[in-house]
Amino acid sequence: MLLYDSRVSGNCYKVRLLFSHLGLGYERRNVDVIDRSGRLELLGDVNPGLRVPTVVLDDGRSLGESNAILWFFAEGTPYLPDAQFERAQVLQWMFFEQYSHEPYIAVLRFWSEVAHINPADADVEAKLSGGYAALDAMERHLAAREFLVAERYTIADIALYAYTHVAGEGGFDLSTYPQIRSWLTRVASQSGYVGISA
Amino acid sequence: MLLYDSRVSGNCYKVRLLFSHLGLGYERRNVDVIDRSGRLELLGDVNPGLRVPTVVLDDGRSLGESNAILWFFAEGTPYLPDAQFERAQVLQWMFFEQYSHEPYIAVLRFWSEVAHINPADADVEAKLSGGYAALDAMERHLAAREFLVAERYTIADIALYAYTHVAGEGGFDLSTYPQIRSWLTRVASQSGYVGISA
Numbered sequence: 001m002l003l004y005d006s007r008v009s010g011n012c013y014k015v016r017l018l019f020s021h022l023g024l025g026y027e028r029r030n031v032d033v034i035d036r037s038g039r040l041e042l043l044g045d046v047n048p049g050l051r052v053p054t055v056v057l058d059d060g061r062s063l064g065e066s067n068a069i070l071w072f073f074a075e076g077t078p079y080l081p082d083a084q085f086e087r088a089q090v091l092q093w094m095f096f097e098q099y100s101h102e103p104y105i106a107v108l109r110f111w112s113e114v115a116h117i118n119p120a121d122a123d124v125e126a127k128l129s130g131g132y133a134a135l136d137a138m139e140r141h142l143a144a145r146e147f148l149v150a151e152r153y154t155i156a157d158i159a160l161y162a163y164t165h166v167a168g169e170g171g172f173d174l175s176t177y178p179q180i181r182s183w184l185t186r187v188a189s190q191s192g193y194v195g196i197s198a
Numbered sequence: 199m200l201l202y203d204s205r206v207s208g209n210c211y212k213v214r215l216l217f218s219h220l221g222l223g224y225e226r227r228n229v230d231v232i233d234r235s236g237r238l239e240l241l242g243d244v245n246p247g248l249r250v251p252t253v254v255l256d257d258g259r260s261l262g263e264s265n266a267i268l269w270f271f272a273e274g275t276p277y278l279p280d281a282q283f284e285r286a287q288v289l290q291w292m293f294f295e296q297y298s299h300e301p302y303i304a305v306l307r308f309w310s311e312v313a314h315i316n317p318a319d320a321d322v323e324a325k326l327s328g329g330y331a332a333l334d335a336m337e338r339h340l341a342a343r344e345f346l347v348a349e350r351y352t353i354a355d356i357a358l359y360a361y362t363h364v365a366g367e368g369g370f371d372l373s374t375y376p377q378i379r380s381w382l383t384r385v386a387s388q389s390g391y392v393g394i395s396a
Contacts, residue, residue, distance in 0.1 A: 044338070047290075048294065048335040048336070048338065048339045049290075049294045049297075049298050049335060050335070051298075061283060063283075063286055063287070063290060064290050064294075065289065065290045065293035065294060065297075066293075067289065067293050068286050068287075068289035068290040068292075068293055069286070071285075071286055071289050072282065072283070072285075072286035072289075075282055084270065084273055085259060085261075085270070087269075087270075088261055088266050088267070088269055088270035089261070089266075091263065091265065091266035091269050091270075091289075092247075092261060092262050092263045092266040094266075094293075095263035095264075095265050095266055095292075095293070095296055096246065096247045096262075096263060098293055098296050098297045099247075099263075099296045099297070099300075099301075100247050100249075102297075103297075103301065137246040137247060137248070138246070140242070140246065141246045
């Protein structure tokens with residue numbers, strides 16, 4: 001199995017983390033996330049979105065979108081519940097992640113840690129505002145729960161953990177988010193856990 | 199069943215369209231998508247993301263995120279395939295929609311048709327560029343297919359149709375996208391189809 005990967009991408013890390021939990025072997029092929037020229041040639045046949053991560057199975061079938069990849073490999077494992085409503089709740093949090101969390105928290109980190117660009121103050125403020133709104137939503141939800149869904153560690157936690165645990169690299173201050181910080185510790189203590197740099 | 203709804207929202211329309219296909223009855227409660235004050239009080243207990251659509255089932259359980267709602271109600275119906283890989287492909291396109299399509303195509307339409315604001319030219323250009331990249335991906339994919347996944351009409355098509363068919367309202371020109379235009383016609387011919395204003 002081949003993973004089109006980026007070591008700095010939290011979206012790619014999600015997949016690597018689940019693969020580690022599951023003990024799956026795979027080949028990593030690094031894709032440049034700054035210079036995106038040539039993406040159509042590299043990924044056009046395997047992922048219409050031209051993004052990483054993209055997985056190519058041994059039979060040649062391919063799949064893109066980090067959270068769709070998580071879903072595919074978690075099916076039938078302890079990382080995805082069986083009950084229909086809980087499965088929909090897992091998806092709710094994964095769509096929340098891609099729409100209301102990643103575009104703010106991941107992008108600020110990308111600007112400062114990866115691309116080393118200096119955006120306008122107004123752009124930073126907008127990203128901070130959106131990101132803190134996402135963190136507020138997580139904090140409220142985790143106040144009464146150990147994990148996001150079904151009181152167990154699932155791919156919803158993996159999806160949200162990826163960029164939340166490095167939010168500080170984008171300038172977010174988690175000191176006033178005790179529920180999130182406790183949850184980060186619980187995730188990092190799961191069997192088979194690996195860090196983003198592994 | 200209660201749907202926190204907005205008549206102008208394509209994300210809400212996805213749910214109304216699937217419900218129409220399935221013949222499900224529900225109550226609609228309109229939520230203001232311009233004045234978002236009071237969202238925490240209105241939706242805080244039912245959707246951590248504080249967005250519409252949000253569905254409250256008759257037993258009191260609630261679910262947010264349009265594509266998670268589609269998944270929950272399509273399970274076990276012809277609108278969601280049974281095969282594991284095809285299900286992951288449905289998710290791939292739904293995550294593509296929320297990350298690479300909606301933030302560009304829906305937002306331009308929102309600015310011009312709903313909020314009636316005049317953004318900076320650079321902001322419009324960025325949204326047009328991202329939106330056309332998403333349309334390009336769809337056009338390439340549909341060149342060899344009748345529908346997005348599994349050669350049948352699924353919730354992946356519903357998710358992408360919602361804002362694609364009104365892309366013109368945001369300033370997108372679909373005249374050079376013949377595959378997309380044929381696909382739009384195929385979606386609109388499905389049994390139980392209703393328009394966004396229904």
